[in-house]
Amino acid sequence: MRRVRLFLVVAATGGVLLLAALGSAALLLYTGVYDVSATRQHWQPVYSTLAYAMQRSVKHRARDIEEPPLADPLRLLRGAACFQAKCVQCHGAPGVSQGDVGKSLQPLPGPLVDARQHWRPRELYWLVRNGLKMTGMPAWQYRLKDDEIWDVVAFMQHLPELNASQYGQWQRDARAMRGSATCGRSSATPAPGQAPDARRGRQALHQHxxxxxxxxxxxxxxxxxxxxxxxxxxxxxxxxxxxxxTPQNLVRWIMHTQQVKPGTAMPELDVPLQDARDMAAYLSTLH
Known part of the structure; x- marks a missing residue:
């Protein structure tokens, strides 16, 4: 009987404490006391909890990704160009400061010069490809081709070895190699030829x-x-x-709104063909 009474007391105490915690959280949200402005960081326990959850989530989801060879010099040059075009504005580089947007984001996106010390290449690939919700880190799979994501990961492996002068030389070499070529997917990127995927289209509607x-x-x-x-x-x-x-016309509208209806308020978003097909497939399911 003592054990039963002890269990009931512990359970009741735990229930009361849980209700009190939930009530306090609800009151905190309802009263607006918690400051959501970008001038104030999260409380440290909140930040630490979210950071730990992020680390565990990334490591779990990236565990089975196969890493391609990353040491090819051409891959590193392509990665240097993509890094400069897509990453520096938020993360900076050796001798290069973050842009105003990057310096203003909360949580603050840190420099990537030490990324290889904290993440394996496959984990960096997952992070770049899928992004992080509620951080400003985009899912680059909708902006970069898969090989380009690996190019960036390859360059990040080399980044800790560069000083400001060496980083600048890498960028000059990358520009000389690429010429006028750009980094990233676009509506001009050939479609991979896969069937339209409504599930992926639902994600693409948000990402675009x-x-x-x-x-x-x-x-x-x-x-x-x-x-x-x-x-x-x-x-x-x-x-x-x-x-x-029709599905074909919906794809056409998604990709070329101004051609179909000149002057419409809906802008052209440079949606790649495969994404447009996926988006049309999802929208066509809405009845």
Whole structure:
């Protein structure tokens, strides 16, 4: 009986403490006491908890990724060019400061000169490819080709060995090699030829900023009232009052809005063909 009573006391005490914690958290949220401004960091326990959860999540999800050879000099030069074009504005480089946006983000994106000390190449690949929610770190799989992501990872392995002068020389060599070529996917990138994937299309709708203007069922985001909601798009007769609602026309509209309807408020977002096909596949399921 003593054990039973002790168990009941412990359980009741734990329940009361849990309810008190939940009530305190609810009160904290409701009263607006917690400061969400970008001028104040998270409380250290919050920051430490989120950082630990992030580290464990990345290591778990990257554990089975196969790493390609990363020492090829051409790969390093391509990675240097991509790093300068896509990473420096937030993370800086040897002798190069972060841009104003990078210095203003919370949590602050740190320098990558020591990244290889904390992350394996496959983990860096996962981080670059998938991004980190609520940090400002984008999922670069929607902006860079997969080989380019590995190029960046390869260059990050070499970054700790460079001083400011050497980093500058790498950039000059990279520009000489690439000429006018750019780093990143675009609507001109050939489609890989895979079938449209509605699941991936739902992700692409968010990654290409469609949810900043449109409410889209099944795609999480803040309420958006700039553009029309896209619910029941699959049942509509016309797209934007102009095109017959077919998968091909929906892809055309996503990629070339200004060609289809000159002067429309919807901008062209340089969506690659495969992403447009995936997005159209998801939107067509909305009935």
């Amino acid at each position: 900023a469609c949810t900043s203007c449109h409410q889209i069922p099944g795609v999480t985001g803040a309420p958006a009232l700039v553009g029309p909601p896209l619910d029941a798009l699959g049942r509509r007769v016309l797209i934007a009052g102009t095109l017959d609602n």
